[in-house]
Amino acid sequence: MDETQTAPVAVERLTPDRVFSALETSSAGLTQAEAEARQARQGKNLIQTEKKKSPVLAFLSNFTHLMAILLWAAGIIAFVAGLPELGVAVWLVNVINGCFSFWQEHRAGKATDALKKMLPSYASVIRDGQEQKILAEDLVPGDVMVLAEGDKISADARVVRASDLQVNQSTLTGESNPVRKTADAVLEDDLTQAETPNLIFAGTSVSEGNGRAVVTRIGMDTEFGKIAHLTQNMEEVQSPLQLQLNRTTKQITIFAACMGVGFFLLDQMFVGSEFAAAFIFSLGMVVAFIPEGLLPTVTLSLAMAVQRMSKRNALVKKLNSVETLGSTSVICTDKTGTLTQNEMTVNHLWTASHEYEVTGVGYAPVGEVRLGEKSVDAHMDDDLRLLVAGGALCSNARLLSPEEEGGRYTVLGDPTEACLLVAAQKAGIEPSEQEAAWPRVRELPFESRRKRMTTIHQLSEPLDGARRVAFVKGAPNEVVRLSTRVRVDGEPEAMTDELRNKIMAANDAYAADGLRVLAVAYRPLAADDPSVPRSMSEYSPETIERDLTFVGLEVMQDPPRPEVAAAVEQCRRAGIRVIMITGDYGLTAVSIARKIGIVRGEHPRVFSGVELERTSDDELKEALRGEVVFARMAPEQKLRVVENLQQMGEIVAVTGDGVNDSPALKKADIGVAMGITGTDVAKEAADMVLTDDNFASIVHAIEEGRAVYANIRKFMLYILNSNMPEAVPSAVYLLSGGAVPLPLTTMQILTIDLGTDMLPALGLGCEPPEDDVMDRPPRDPKEPLLTGRLMRKAFLWYGLIGGIVSMAAYVFAQLEAGWAPGLEMFGVGADLDPVYVRATTMCLAAIVFAQIGQVLNCRTETASVFSRGLFSNRHINVGIVFEICLIVFITLFPPFQAVFHTSPLGVWDYVFLCCLPPLVLAVEEARKALFRQIRRRRAPRAVAEGR
Ligand code: ATP
Numbered sequence: 001m002d003e004t005q006t007a008p009v010a011v012e013r014l015t016p017d018r019v020f021s022a023l024e025t026s027s028a029g030l031t032q033a034e035a036e037a038r039q040a041r042q043g044k045n046l047i048q049t050e051k052k053k054s055p056v057l058a059f060l061s062n063f064t065h066l067m068a069i070l071l072w073a074a075g076i077i078a079f080v081a082g083l084p085e086l087g088v089a090v091w092l093v094n095v096i097n098g099c100f101s102f103w104q105e106h107r108a109g110k111a112t113d114a115l116k117k118m119l120p121s122y123a124s125v126i127r128d129g130q131e132q133k134i135l136a137e138d139l140v141p142g143d144v145m146v147l148a149e150g151d152k153i154s155a156d157a158r159v160v161r162a163s164d165l166q167v168n169q170s171t172l173t174g175e176s177n178p179v180r181k182t183a184d185a186v187l188e189d190d191l192t193q194a195e196t197p198n199l200i201f202a203g204t205s206v207s208e209g210n211g212r213a214v215v216t217r218i219g220m221d222t223e224f225g226k227i228a229h230l231t232q233n234m235e236e237v238q239s240p241l242q243l244q245l246n247r248t249t250k251q252i253t254i255f256a257a258c259m260g261v262g263f264f265l266l267d268q269m270f271v272g273s274e275f276a277a278a279f280i281f282s283l284g285m286v287v288a289f290i291p292e293g294l295l296p297t298v299t300l301s302l303a304m305a306v307q308r309m310s311k312r313n314a315l316v317k318k319l320n321s322v323e324t325l326g327s328t329s330v331i332c333t334d335k336t337g338t339l340t341q342n343e344m345t346v347n348h349l350w351t352a353s354h355e356y357e358v359t360g361v362g363y364a365p366v367g368e369v370r371l372g373e374k375s376v377d378a379h380m381d382d383d384l385r386l387l388v389a390g391g392a393l394c395s396n397a398r399l400l401s402p403e404e405e406g407g408r409y410t411v412l413g414d415p416t417e418a419c420l421l422v423a424a425q426k427a428g429i430e431p432s433e434q435e436a437a438w439p440r441v442r443e444l445p446f447e448s449r450r451k452r453m454t455t456i457h458q459l460s461e462p463l464d465g466a467r468r469v470a471f472v473k474g475a476p477n478e479v480v481r482l483s484t485r486v487r488v489d490g491e492p493e494a495m496t497d498e499l500r501n502k503i504m505a506a507n508d509a510y511a512a513d514g515l516r517v518l519a520v521a522y523r524p525l526a527a528d529d530p531s532v533p534r535s536m537s538e539y540s541p542e543t544i545e546r547d548l549t550f551v552g553l554e555v556m557q558d559p560p561r562p563e564v565a566a567a568v569e570q571c572r573r574a575g576i577r578v579i580m581i582t583g584d585y586g587l588t589a590v591s592i593a594r595k596i597g598i599v600r601g602e603h604p605r606v607f608s609g610v611e612l613e614r615t616s617d618d619e620l621k622e623a624l625r626g627e628v629v630f631a632r633m634a635p636e637q638k639l640r641v642v643e644n645l646q647q648m649g650e651i652v653a654v655t656g657d658g659v660n661d662s663p664a665l666k667k668a669d670i671g672v673a674m675g676i677t678g679t680d681v682a683k684e685a686a687d688m689v690l691t692d693d694n695f696a697s698i699v700h701a702i703e704e705g706r707a708v709y710a711n712i713r714k715f716m717l718y719i720l721n722s723n724m725p726e727a728v729p730s731a732v733y734l735l736s737g738g739a740v741p742l743p744l745t746t747m748q749i750l751t752i753d754l755g756t757d758m759l760p761a762l763g764l765g766c767e768p769p770e771d772d773v774m775d776r777p778p779r780d781p782k783e784p785l786l787t788g789r790l791m792r793k794a795f796l797w798y799g800l801i802g803g804i805v806s807m808a809a810y811v812f813a814q815l816e817a818g819w820a821p822g823l824e825m826f827g828v829g830a831d832l833d834p835v836y837v838r839a840t841t842m843c844l845a846a847i848v849f850a851q852i853g854q855v856l857n858c859r860t861e862t863a864s865v866f867s868r869g870l871f872s873n874r875h876i877n878v879g880i881v882f883e884i885c886l887i888v889f890i891t892l893f894p895p896f897q898a899v900f901h902t903s904p905l906g907v908w909d910y911v912f913l914c915c916l917p918p919l920v921l922a923v924e925e926a927r928k929a930l931f932r933q934i935r936r937r938r939a940p941r942a943v944a945e946g947r
Helices: 016-022 032-042 055-063 066-080 084-117 223-231 240-271 275-289 294-311 319-326 382-393 415-426 431-437 476-482 497-512 564-573 586-595 609-614 617-624 635-647 659-667 680-685 695-721 723-735 746-756 758-764 771-775 788-816 834-858 874-892 894-900 907-944
Strands: 122-127 130-135 144-147 156-168 205-217 314-316 330-333 345-350 355-358 369-371 374-376 398-400 410-412 440-447 452-463 466-474 483-488 491-494 516-524 548-557 577-581 605-608 628-631 652-656 670-674 688-690
Touching: 016 156, 055 066, 055 084, 066 084, 066 240, 066 275, 084 275, 084 294, 084 746, 144 156, 156 440, 205 440, 205 659, 205 680, 240 275, 240 294, 240 723, 275 723, 275 746, 294 314, 294 319, 294 695, 294 758, 314 319, 314 695, 319 670, 319 695, 330 635, 330 695, 345 382, 345 415, 345 497, 382 415, 382 431, 382 452, 382 466, 382 483, 382 516, 382 548, 398 415, 415 431, 415 516, 415 548, 466 476, 476 483, 476 497, 476 516, 476 548, 483 497, 497 516, 497 548, 497 586, 564 577, 564 695, 564 771, 577 586, 577 635, 586 605, 586 628, 605 609, 609 635, 617 635, 635 652, 635 659, 652 659, 652 695, 659 670, 659 680, 670 680, 688 695, 695 723, 695 758, 695 771, 695 788, 695 834, 723 746, 723 788, 723 834, 746 834, 746 894, 758 834, 758 874, 788 834, 788 907, 834 874, 834 907, 874 894
Parallel strands: 330 577, 330 652, 483 548, 577 628, 605 628, 652 670, 670 688
Antiparallel strands: 122 130, 122 144, 144 205, 156 205, 314 688, 345 355, 345 548, 355 369, 369 374, 398 410, 440 452, 452 466, 466 516, 483 491, 516 548
């Protein structure tokens, strides 16, 4: 990093004006060319926190876990027992398996790294006199940052303008209470950097207010950069699923070892083979039962799901979240922007004297304000002028014209505020001209808790005798509560109960139609009014937002997103409840909830924030069992709803966008932040970020989450099922006391396990969600991965079919060579009898061919595999082709024949083998069809019985 980067002077001691010159910049920011020159000199604003695990260590760790150690030991024993060929084969199994795992992990890692890049950090700066969004890594010293509530601060900087600016510095100081920041020069000497009120630091965030600051230090030179090494070497925590898998793998490995010992003892009891032969035989059993490739495949299928989700606008930050998504049972969602389009249009204006209609839709300022049949200009109607001008002045949004942005009018900032600018234009008021005539001198920023916002302006002509006026806009009930006067026919009148009721009745009528209503009011801040603070630094919501003069209502439509109703219906079928928690008004909330199907009953329970305060947890839980809508909620109250739902055993996903949503986002099982309107703070607290702010994307992510879990089960079903056909021949050999010569040799078992089984199994991890995945209830998170049902299906159904088929092939080969029941089988006492070798080869090939049918069977649980296209999974197809080639290869070429104890197969053998996949497929398809039939018959009965 360049030496010049450290701030040349103690900028905290300078006045804001001098800060600009000291850092060779201005209030209009740097020019783009100067910023680029500084970046060329001083580098990018990056903090190197990640110290990657060494690839060598990562590679080696695949050879040192319990299963691998067991295989290493088995190899050594094989060598000691004088069977080097087998020892090499077992080690080869281990090496191939380890390399495979490493490759899988590498692919999974790459997938997640790519995702991280999809969530870049941005900063708002002034460059060339214009506010613009740049990548945080492109900040340079001298850049003027624009700070707003919820922004992450990406460089150390000196504050030069502050409006109630408060910063959360807990990442630096551990202190989570927000710290107030100001722009004034600080002359005290005994303050630490963090205590200095005009300095802000990288890694912290704006918890309230807004302001501007000039960057002083970037990258590793920042305070955060200096302590960054402390956060290095952070261990990645394993997800519950990975932990469960580790446990399952260990259990199966131990089980496999026991099986080996058991088979050894049985051999000694029933057959009495030589020690070495018995050992090889039992070793085969151990290898057969060890589930190689389980863990990396699961990691990879999680990573693939995360990639698929990102294509459907849901960025999952940690792999663990994918599995939690699969068991989500409740979604608590906000309304504005998530369920609705957040493309606001003011369609009515209301004052105590008139109701106006506003024509035109969207952000194009094309349309007019009409009173009855007549078009109205705000310059001719004082109340209307104050209403639209007040709304537009009290706005931080910016309208981007088609030339500036993508061919159509769009907005920068809050859509609720942007539509007020459009309404003003339609009424004949140009917001920028109004702002120039009545410049803003101060702002009391919007807060969800207060539900209003105020800006203070210096007027070119007096209003109610004052040249300084505060414009307040916000939730109507809040604004009316604070109003003591009302504009009626161009004059302020005292607020009466009658007027108050009239305003609220108008508000309710609009809200019942699902419209969003904002009230506008003002307060003259006359110099001689004793209730007005003398100094602007004393302006606060408490001192300013009182004795207001109510002007009118701006009524806006924000239609539901078209895809949301279907997504809500999908949730209903999937046993997932959707609960709306919004800051908006109850009537508006219920109306929208009804339109999209969240609410169906006549009388849903509507909780307001105030009512929730008065409700006990028990009552809340009772209410949560029925249809309920939470309206006028402060973000903090979401946390309580989430906690109560969790206490009821639900797995809760919660949406949020503001700073105050963070506790609920963190507490939720799945915190979902909005990518477009969400603050950096919310995005950081969340587990998942929606790039389109759309509720439907949450439902898609849940679908993928469920699919991943289903895929892992499919994969396990497949790899466990092949154990049976490997074990059955050995069991027959043992139980016949050797009368049936060992139908499958140890080397052949190794071939199946590694050579042929692995690739098709991996394909199962990539299966897309099944059609009915959202027709089932959420998975119980306590349910183990390896259920009794899965084991039964693997061993007693798929496995048994495979076992029978493999034995049939063996017997077929013996029969073909002239064996008949009652005679001694070929191979008894003579290992290398060519008929026997062919019979074992047939047994091996039969297992492989049957597995082709089984892998296709595993692709669906109950649906017909033909419904999704028999060969639609490319990965599985490649696996199938590979295993067929391998089997032909090792039977055809003499060197391989010697190693794998195989012999070439004849045409009839292949005819027999080719019949196996369709046969296996047909048997399972018949079972699935029967199952579907039974389910269909049961379903109407369940509905009739109200289940
Ligand atoms: P949701 O919680 O579903 O996103 P919301 O936007 O209504 O809905 P908040 O952002 O918490 O929720 O806003 C609460 C209320 O504050 C709004 O219903 C509106 O009445 C008022 N409000 C919203 N935005 C502004 C704003 N920019 N200025 C003034 N008042 C606002």
